[in-house]
Amino acid sequence: MPFMAQAQSFPQKQIRLIVPFAPGGSTDIIARAIADPLGKVLGQPVIVENKAGAGGSIGALDIMRGSKDGHVIGMATVSTTASNPAINKKIGYDPIKDFQAITNIAATPNVIAVHSKFAAKDYKSFLELIKKNPGKYSYSTSGAGGIGHLQTELFKSLTGAQINHVPYRGAGPALVDTVSGKVPIIFDNLPSAYPFIKDGRLLPLVVAAPKRLSSLPHVPTFAEVGLAPVNRMAYYGLIGPAGMSKEVVEKIHAGVLKVLQDASVRKRIEDTGSLIVANNPEQFAAEIKAEYDIYRDVVAKQGLTLN
Template identity: 50%
Template sequence: MKLHHLAVPVMAALSVMTTAYAQTYPNKPIRIIVPFAPGGTTDIVARVVGDKLGKELGQAVVIENRGGGGGSIGATAIAKADPDGYTLGISTVSTHAVNAACNPKLGYNPLTDFAPITNLARTPNVLTVNPKFPAQDFKQYLEHVKKSPGKLNYATSGTCSIQHIVGEQFKLATGTFILHIPYRGAGPALNDLLGGQVDMMFDNLPSSMSHIQAGKLRPLAIAWNKRLDALPNVPTFAELGLPQVNDPAWYGLVAPPKTPDDIIKKINAAAVKVLAMPEVRERLKQSGAEPVGNSPAEHAAEIQAELDKMKTVVKKQNIKFDGS
């Protein structure tokens, strides 16, 4: 009985210690692991938010890129980091839904090995081609693709990435056959698309937007709920009769499991405040992203819903992770 009576004060003491720790947090730099190479949308969103987040929390925020495995290498590093609030990471549809749905040997569970903090931003996906590609609009593009089965290819940030799934959804919806060329991140894939080494890409809009605006890439369709003000002449996939390809991407902020709730709440409050800043909203908008800033519970529900959806897609299309 004495041991039972001791349990209450011990738990109370632990609670006080956790709260005190959260009050002094952070007292050293924080790193945010981006599970993809520099230059892609995940990297852009992390850097736009990370700079202001550091100022809001009073410590430097350092971005660490760990690409490879369609995001799984970086995501595993986030999941296995110390739960002290000093290592955070970016959650994406690729890392927390697509990868988990198609790779049975994944080193983490997206539902139990992370503490969701908030959804930072949503972005449209966009189908782009190199300007030398012989099509000015989507109709001409589709005609060309249908005449060239297996002769054209599309670049992605890796096998079992969101770009891969969108590409496979597109092939299924249109009855076409395009070769998949996986890279170690969206940045390297974009470089080869710009150089003409690959034909097309189903990319997240922010990483392609500056190249589109510079005339170095030609956008043919976007996955979004409406046409974008920045690209008024580019139709949505839904408009084109392809609603199954019309899903946007998202980029969240997560911590390792067992990170104290008080710290999660503190980071969430700071991130939500940052995402409400006009200059942050404008920078994200210019990149083609829409700020979100929801609760930890809401982001957890998004991860669950996306995982369920991707499991269905992967099973239907028999997509297998090949380690690339």
């Protein structure tokens, strides 16, 4: 069938929107914020399917193996398309060759925060403390190979700091142990850490964001403290399997842009602490490649493995 005919006849049935994580997290919230209105725009239901496991790779593999006619799409995160593939040689997919980028829907700031009773209360004193005491302190993340892990390793490679990684099975348990003081430092997405920051149980030291956040006006960005390469937000985008027609990709992309004009949809996404991006397929593909390249370099430089 010619591409134009494919686009005109698409969609012919409901569309599967695969979320490679469990319900309730930022990825799931953003997917559900756009799913129902996108279905109305496209004329067929968009059904969210959560396919969690293996740091998001199970769901990512499901997207890769989906039909190429646009009826299977999925959510892409830095973990599934950059950091995990960079460290896991057996992941089973190539994030550049095996997926079609559609749009980066939104991006979320990341934050280094410490337990409220940690000796250092600002970024400068934090860096001085951990560098004076190599190997003494540990940091928690949502899991090995995730964005928090590799972004902290990038931070370590640039500063020369030596802190030990304590991986957890998700941000929730990592936060619990950091808030309790079991692990003093955490690198996390801001939305999940923010409630603990707001009530004073975690102290934010530095954020990955384009500029200082209105919610944390006294916290510098990584760019401000001389670590521009670490100033990378977590993206939540839409992808499909490689081989989709350009016309179908453009139809889905246009539908998402229309959905994001709705103030209620935007608010639902922004309430997670995310910033709307809504770029084009080429721009999102370039973002994915840039993230993948930088984390492959981090893995090589730091000698990281999943063992």
